[in-house]
Amino acid sequence: MNKMYLVLGDWSDDGHGKSDKILVNVNWAVKDVQNAYKASCKLTGISFNNGEDYTELKRPYQIANNYRIAVEYENSKLHENVLEVLEKFKCPTDLIENYKEEAYDRNYIALWFWFVSLSLPGLGYTIDEEGDGIPCINGYWDKNLNAGFGYGLYT
Secondary structure, three states: EEEEEEEEEEOOOOHHHHHHHEEEEOOOOHHHHHHHHEEEEEEEOOOEOOOOOOOOOOOOOOHHHEEEEEOOOOOOOHHHHHHHHHHHOOOHHHHHHHHHOOOOOHHHHHHHHHHHHOOOOOOEEEEEEHHHHHHOOOOOOOOOOOOOOOOOHHO
């Protein structure tokens, strides 16, 4: 297992300034997880990040937001377009329902890892305690995945 952080919220502190680093043990390397995230965006046409368009669909901003999960401040709801895509890709109903009930940390993380597993079969993870010297999956100006996830989870 490899230890890495999944960073949620405004890690760069240029908006609402709220963020969390969730330490996870993952059975793949950071770069594999990063690349699988991008591949799942391209595969499904939805994403969990603002900014860089990993779907490669070049949708106008207002339309693109209907295919993003929790990227706007105080907006963690799943848009009907996202729900249609999740259902098309056979997202387990319990993941969707748990997220709808409470769209915070563990439910978001479970949905995020399911999404990444579309392009990385056999992906497994557990949540762990904090540690030092551990890489982040996203954010903090990482050259491969400098993206923010879960901005809309915070109120």
